[in-house]
Amino acid sequence: MGDGDSLAGRRVSLSAGAFHLLATLVLFALSALFTRIMIRVNLVDTPNHRSSHARPTPKSGGIAIALSYALGAFVLFTQSETIKIGTPAFVMHLGLAFILLAAGLADDLRELKPLTKLAIQLVIATIFSVAVVAIDAVPLPFFGTVGLGPLSVPVTVLWIVAVMNLVNFMDGINGLVSGTAMIAAAALALLTSVYDAPFVHFSALLLLAATAGFFIFNFPGGRIFLGDTGSMFLAYLLATLTVMGPRVEGAHVSLYVVPILISPLLFDAIFTIAVRARRGEKIWVAHRDHLYQQLVRAGLSHVQVSALYFGLALFACVAAFIAQTGDPTHGLYALLGLVPVYAAFALWVHRVVARRSPSPSGRGNPWAE
Numbered sequence: 001m002g003d004g005d006s007l008a009g010r011r012v013s014l015s016a017g018a019f020h021l022l023a024t025l026v027l028f029a030l031s032a033l034f035t036r037i038m039i040r041v042n043l044v045d046t047p048n049h050r051s052s053h054a055r056p057t058p059k060s061g062g063i064a065i066a067l068s069y070a071l072g073a074f075v076l077f078t079q080s081e082t083i084k085i086g087t088p089a090f091v092m093h094l095g096l097a098f099i100l101l102a103a104g105l106a107d108d109l110r111e112l113k114p115l116t117k118l119a120i121q122l123v124i125a126t127i128f129s130v131a132v133v134a135i136d137a138v139p140l141p142f143f144g145t146v147g148l149g150p151l152s153v154p155v156t157v158l159w160i161v162a163v164m165n166l167v168n169f170m171d172g173i174n175g176l177v178s179g180t181a182m183i184a185a186a187a188l189a190l191l192t193s194v195y196d197a198p199f200v201h202f203s204a205l206l207l208l209a210a211t212a213g214f215f216i217f218n219f220p221g222g223r224i225f226l227g228d229t230g231s232m233f234l235a236y237l238l239a240t241l242t243v244m245g246p247r248v249e250g251a252h253v254s255l256y257v258v259p260i261l262i263s264p265l266l267f268d269a270i271f272t273i274a275v276r277a278r279r280g281e282k283i284w285v286a287h288r289d290h291l292y293q294q295l296v297r298a299g300l301s302h303v304q305v306s307a308l309y310f311g312l313a314l315f316a317c318v319a320a321f322i323a324q325t326g327d328p329t330h331g332l333y334a335l336l337g338l339v340p341v342y343a344a345f346a347l348w349v350h351r352v353v354a355r356r357s358p359s360p361s362g363r364g365n366p367w368a369e
Contacts, residue, residue, distance in 0.1 A: 020202075024209045027072045031213020034064035037284045039217065041226050043108060050331060058223070060108050061214050062230020066101050068210035069237070070094060076206065082198040085248050088134045096124050096132075100164075100236050104229035111333045114284055117257045119159070121232075125160035128240060129153040133247045138330025139255060139328040160239040164173065166269035169234035171226050176304040176309055178226060178264065181234045183313040188241070191324045200245045207237055220303045238262055253324070258321040258332030263335065266310035267342040267369035268292060288330070298356040308345075315341065 006067075012182055033043055043060045077083055077090055103120045106112055112120075133199075134156040137147045171177040189204035211234065217223045224235070245253030259266070268291045273283050288297070295305045319338055323331035 020205065023072070023075075025326045027068055027206060027209035028213045030071065031064055031068035031210045032216060033213075035061055035214045035217050035224060036065050038064050041133040041152060043227070060105055060224040061218060061224040062101065062104065062228075062233050065210045065214050065226075065230055066098065066233050068213060069206050070098070072210065073203070074201050080198070080202070083202070085199050085244070089248075092131050092356065093128065093244075096128055097236055099101060099234060100124050101229050101233050102369055104232045108227040108229055115277050118165075121161045121164050122157065124236070125157040126153070127165075128243075129156040129161065132240075133244055135243050135255070136160065136247065139331060141329055141332060142327055156243055160236065163239035163242075163262070163266070164232050164235040165213035166266050168228060168231045169269045169272075170176065170265045170290065170292070171228075171231040172290065173296060173305060175215065175220040175306040176292060176302075177231055177234065178211050178215045178218055179306055180262065180265055180313045181238065182208055183317070184238065184258065184309060185211065187261055187317040187320055188257065191257065191313045191320065192245075192253060195250045195324075197245065199248050200241055200253050203237070203241055207234075219306065222302065243332065254331045256323040256335050257320045260316050260323055260331075260335050260338065261313070263316050263319075263338055264309050264342070267339075268309075271342070271346055291346060294349055294353045297320070298353045300352075312342070 038061050039058050041060075042058050046056065073090075073094060077087075083090075100120070103112070103117065130153060133177060135148060136152050137145045139145045158315060167177060185204045185208035189201055192201040195201075214226070214230070218225065237263075240257065241260040245257065246255045272290045276283050276287065278288060290308065292305050295308070295331045296302065318336060319334040323334040326334070360364070
């Protein structure tokens with residue numbers, strides 16, 4: 001290739017980069033506008049004994065994220081010539097997201113029964129797995145890439161439903177879920193920018209911009225909350241991008257990248273469920289035993305606690321880089337390598353809680369019987 005061709009290629013790349021930056025900023029502004037509208041609509045979240053906030057606050061801010069994301073996705077899909085997903089799959093993917101959004105809104109307004117919510121999640125995850133795409137293989141150390149065969153759909157459904165619920169459990173203080181999702185989206189967009197993975201790359205950019213427009217109203221001041229509309233919508237997108245990355249993009253995105261990027265949220269939720277199960281408690285009953293909730297009860301502010309989780313999310317980005325750039329079968333090592341870090345974090349939380357709010361009953365101790 002001559003110097004002229006090389007220079008022309010760089011100009012095209014710079015032009016495309018400038019366009020993507022402009023589109024991201026426009027989408028961010030739209031999301032901020034939609035969020036302001038949702039604040040005026042004022043679907044109020046009234047505090048109760050499980051709440052971490054003290055005053056009635058607008059919720060369902062996730063509607064602003066969803067509208068912004070959908071608008072950006074529609075423009076991207078209709079204008080881009082590089083997206084490697086068919087129209088039926090794209091429409092189904094986005095349509096299911098909005099059905100889930102409607103379910104989340106119904107829950108925010110009327111508080112659906114847990115089994116009703118679970119049934120809706122199972123139906124949506126099953127339709128996605130059958131009609132869009134499912135995890136067909138898992139790269140494992142020593143074994144190579146292991147095909148799932150008939151387990152493909154059940155494993156995919158389990159992953160999507162688990163992420164929707166675990167992330168939803170973590171949406172309890174200002175900025176925690178939305179900020180972690182932003183870090184995950186930014187890292188995913190950056191990692192996939194150098195690979196032939198346009199759908200995941202642009203989806204991550206859209207998710208970043210749409211969430212950022214909401215985030216500036218949610219953190220640190222808490223003028224509006226995600227609500228179930230937002231937490232489940234974000235979780236659905238992250239969970240399905242996990243599946244679509246390796247399948248839609250021709251295995252150019254590691255199956256482990258997204259799970260690693262959202263692992264701070266997943267660890268807290270799974271750890272808390274395990275501890276409560278060990279105590280013999282009903283794990284489906286609402287509570288305030290998450291690690292982040294214990295820190296808030298111990299006297300740390302929402303900003304301090306969320307910042308701690310942002311730090312964990314940034315640390316997880318390093319593991320995600322290793323998983324994406326290394327041997328695909330070694331990605332599990334990168335994920336498991338984070339477990340000692342999170343275990344140390346849980347131990348530190350226990351010590352902070354015990355020092356700041358000792359309790360004879362042991363309720364300040366996450367390992368108490």
